[in-house]
Amino acid sequence: MPLYTALGFFVDPYLPGVVKGVFEGVYFFGALLTWVNMAFSVIFGVLFNGYVVLGTYSILVHSWRLTILAWLATAVIAAPVIGYMVAAGIG
Incomplete structure (x- = not known):
């Protein structure tokens, strides 16, 4: 499970509204x-490099x-x- 997903489960109920909105926006x-x-990497790799292998490598690097x-x-x-949370004494 990615860190941002785990944080969403455990921290989300305690967040103020503005922070929660930013957090959910980054997640989505x-x-x-x-x-x-x-x-984009696949299309760019196939069209301009001519090789699917280069497109796949590009995906891995960008990922x-x-x-x-x-x-x-x-x-x-x-x-x-x-x-x-620490300042508010939550946890």
């Missing part, structure tokens, strides 16, 4: 952007980049949320 659009990026960015975004969102 992050998954959508991953699929769009993968589709790793997106994964790292998703974890970074989750950490950036989680840090103030955890600080808020």
Whole structure:
């Protein structure tokens, strides 16, 4: 289970409305952007490189980049949320 999914299950009920909206937006659009990026990589690789192998390699490289960015975004969102929870005495 990805970190942002796990955080959604455990932290979501305690979040203020604004933070919850940002968190859910990153969760929803992050998954959508991953699929769009993968589709673009396949099409670009097949049309311009002429080789499916290069398109597949491109998908793997960009998927790793997106994964790292998703974890970074989750950490950036989680840090103030955890600080808020600690300051409020929730947990």
